[in-house]
Amino acid sequence: xxxxxxxxxxxxxxxxxxxxxxxxxxxxxxxxxxxxxxxxxxxxxxxxxxxxxxxxxxxxxxxxxxxxxxxxxxxxxxxxxxxxxxxxxxxxxxxxxxxxxxxxxxxxxxxxxxxxxxxx
Numbered sequence: 001x002x003x004x005x006x007x008x009x010x011x012x013x014x015x016x017x018x019x020x021x022x023x024x025x026x027x028x029x030x031x032x033x034x035x036x037x038x039x040x041x042x043x044x045x046x047x048x049x050x051x052x053x054x055x056x057x058x059x060x061x062x063x064x065x066x067x068x069x070x071x072x073x074x075x076x077x078x079x080x081x082x083x084x085x086x087x088x089x090x091x092x093x094x095x096x097x098x099x100x101x102x103x104x105x106x107x108x109x110x111x112x113x114x115x116x117x118x119x120x
Contacts, residue, residue, distance in 0.1 A: 038119050
């Protein structure tokens with residue numbers, strides 16, 4: 001699996017899972033809410049709803065993998081049995097890369113963007 005292909009697979013799920021802290025930043029950045037609203041929304045989303053955002057990211061990753069394998073011609077169970085090693089390796093690589101991408105994007109990129117905007 002090429003790095004560019006892996007990035008295409010995990011980019012949308014990583015952003016979807018990071019919406020718990022990214023959405024308050026975007027609300028404040030585009031002027032749809034005040035700083036205190038964005039801060040309280042970030043506390044609520046990350047404190048009480050982070051499991052839902054992570055589950056949403058996992059669902060997006062599963063959908064991305066299904067679309068990826070459909071484009072490669074794996075459409076039936078017989079074809080999936082023939083390509084089981086490739087499917088297993090791809091799923092494990094994308095899960096690992098998705099977890100690393102989520103941790104980097106949420107805890108480095110979004111965190112420092114929030115610090116720069118003085119939200120947290």
